[in-house]
Amino acid sequence: MLFAGLCARHRWVIVGLWAVCLVTLVLLARAQGARFNTDVAVAGSDSARALDLASRALGGTGIPDTESVVLHARHGTVDDPLVRTQVAAMVAQLSKVPKVAGVVDPFSPAGAVVLGVDPVSTNRRTAVVSVIVKGSALHPDRATAGRLVATARAYDGPNLQVEVAGPDATAVNATAISPWPILIALAAALLLLGATLRSRGAVAVCAVTTSVATVTALAIAVLLSHATTMTLYAPLLAAVVAAGTSLGGAVVVVHRAQSWLREGAAALEAVTRAAAQAGFAIACGGFCVTLAMDGVVALGLPFFNGVALGSAAAGTATGLVILTLLPALLAICGPRLLGWTERHHLTTSGRGLRHPPGLRAWWADWVHRRPRVAACAAGLVLLALAAPALTLKLGGADDGAESTSSTTRRAYDLLSTDYFPGLNGPMLVTVDLGRAPSAVSPDAVAAALAKDPGVARAAVNLNNAQVGVAVIRVFPTAGPRSPEATALLHRLRGQVIPRVLAGTGSRAYIGGSTALFVDMAANFHGATTGFLAVVLLTVLGCGLLMLRSATIAAALALTSALAILAAAGVLALLFQTNLVTRTLGLATGPVEPSLLVIVLVAVFGLLPGLNLSLLDRLTQPPGPNRGGQARHRRDATGPVRLGHADVGHVMLTMNLVMLFLFAAVAAQPARMMKVIGCGLAAGVAIDAFVLRATLLPALLHLHTPQPSARRGSSRRRDVPDLDWTQSPVGGPPDQAGAAWDSSETATAPFQSRPDASRQATPRPTRR
Secondary structure: OHHHHHHHHOHHHHHHHHHHHHHHHHHHHHHHOOOOEOOOOOOOOHHHHHHHHHHHHOOOOOOEEEEEEEEEEOOOOOOOHHHHHHHHHHHHHHOOOOOEEEEEOOOOOHHHHHHOOOOEOOOOOEEEEEEEEEEEOOOOOHHHHHHHHHHHHOOOOOOEEEEEEOHHHHHHHHOOOOHHHHHHHHHHHHHHHHHHHOOHHHHHHHHHHHHHHHHHHHHHHHHHOOOOOOEOHHHHHHHHHHHHHHHHHHHHHHHHHHHHHHOOOOHHHHHHHHHHHHHHHHHHHHHHHHHHHHHHHHHOOOOOHHHHHHHHHHHHHHHHHHHHHHHHHHHHHHHHHOOHHHHHHHHHHOOOOEOOOHHHHHHHHHHHHOHHHHHHHHHHHHHHHHHHHHHOOEOOOOHHHOOOOOHHHHHHHHHHHHOOHHHHOOEEEEEEOOOOOOOOOHHHHHHHHHOOOOEEEEEEEEEEOOOOEEEEEEEEOOOOOOHHHHHHHHHHHHHHHHHHOOOOOOEEEEEEHHHHHHHHHHHHOOHHHHHHHHHHHHHHHHHHHHHOOHHHHHHHHHHHHHHHHHHHHHHHHHHOOHHHHHHOOOOOOOEOHHHHHHHHHHHHHHOHHHHHHHHHHHOOOOOEOOOOOEOOOOOOOOOHHHHHHHHHHHHHHHHHHHHHHHHHHHOOOOHHHHHHHHHHHHHHHHHHHHHHHHHHHHHHHHHOOOHHHHOOOOOOOOOOOHHHHOOEOOOOHHHHHHHHHHOOOOOOOOOOOOOHHHHHOOOOOOO
8 A cells, every 4th residue: 555655645656657668668669679589499409400401411401491383274284385384474573583593394304393293283283483582491581482472373363373382481380460350349348448447547557558568578579588598479478468468457446446436535535545545455466476377487498498588578567567557657647537527526526426236246246146157157167168178189280271361271271282282392312421331321311211111201401421411302191290290200219210211321301390399389388287386376376465364265276277278178178179160161179389388387377366356356355344454364254245346347358359359360261260269258258257257256255155145035025235236336345345235125325434424425536
């Protein structure tokens, strides 16, 4: 209370300090730049060694960036004169694209050398133009890729279908953004916020708080990238966690301040109380995220380690902004936190606007009367959604799992139909030949690989005798993400290669998309268990400190872990069920560990702040005493029911705002965006409707049963619940709860003050 009041009284000093800090952080981040780790292979894995050896064989230039322009004759064959003319013109135009090193005509002898197979299909309806782009396939140039795809697709017409596949085309598809879903989601979010807060000043306070927290978190993440290893996903997680938590916290605190203003409290008093109560709980939730992510970094969990500090930065930024900047902004806005109509009504009548109970009161009353039913139902839903997480297949999804609206998916289908699926993802076998007398022959290795029934073709692609490294390209018969390709990889690693290298000093490693996927999944096993253990322990410790109840803290920790697993379970249901994926225009496939980490960490980052704030509100004392100070002792029979109705709809509003935004991400064409958006939207929905709206209040009712919560028989069925219908809008929840607890059959139209003299004459508003 003292610290919040200090920030509110010295509001302009706080705002000035934050402005200086924010400008300093942004300038430092821009000057230093980002240094994120862009490695796609797991360090030390078989596929990583294969990439390193291939780079050595190529003189340290990395894997060449080769794009495939797939041409399909809609009528006849590609040998038709009109088609051949169009192909020649397209090849000439592609060679003029900047940073294109060469274009190989499919009808030239060099086509088979570059592609690895005959570039013209056996039915003569499809051909492949190979485009060699300057740079590495592991670091595609998106600007060049966009021009390349646009140039090739310009020749798509009634006679010739033109599609593009390759690293550059995949990068363009993954970063393609459709603006309309985002604009619609932003408009819906603003409308929902305006309808909930009913004040432009309140919306402005929330917007400024969210912007400052998000920019601060991003700047800290960029600066931290110079001190430790962080992946490209770290700033994305920092932005999601900071924006979601700070926006949710700001709306909850603003709502509490509005409640006190409606009761007639002075602006400074309303701001101080709101920031000290709700703001402190949300800030503790942010610091809880920081503590948990620091624990993840200390454990060095694979995949989680590279993004944990981004979420830790978001938790710290959110906690500091909510504790310091938000009270200052609230004090600056003052009575303008209420709309003009409410301010006028408060000035003339001395009390807040009356508001019917609505759905929020009905639902809170239902949970209040049937806590066991609500808790069991919510628990079953949580378990049912978390169970599919055990069957979630990890790995990687190739272009064949993308939406049919993307050119890379159509190219994948053409290559699979007119050639064979394995052409979309060849394996690279790199052989470290070792000493000359005992070195294995690369041709012998290629011949042994070609004999396997799962291999369509294997040939030596490069033999650099100077560095003693050979590269063999292996084309499986099955597609990269198929179980058959995974089985072939294990067979080659465990049987074929050890047999052919026996007695030699040579070593061989297998890379390629399938190998990368398999190594990622193998390295990820056990990391999720460690992450959930850190989440359980951290939330349990913060819950004990905040709520001073081991039972409630344990329930909060367990439900948070189940909510995280439930988000993963929803991903399994959405992207590994044929019926659902066909509806989305996708194909079933594994979920990349890097995308799963984004979902799990972001869902956890959004949980503690609002959950702690809700439980703190529901376990607060019934109301202030005559001196205006809140009781220091927590009352186990606090107004859980009224508190649930008072803050439940505000937190639901915040979850709906985030749900709109994440749904806009899920509406993007790229599968990667759909996985992230659906996972985050599922986590937010589970948190809103299952945890905060149902399970946590029901568990609190069961833990601290009130006499009126056990039975509703003391009331006549035909007598309305005057406690709900005649209380002011939003509060003050604490004082309304005290009146409700003290008299089950209250008839006074307003019971906002325990003092009888104040009930007789409304207290005028202090402006």
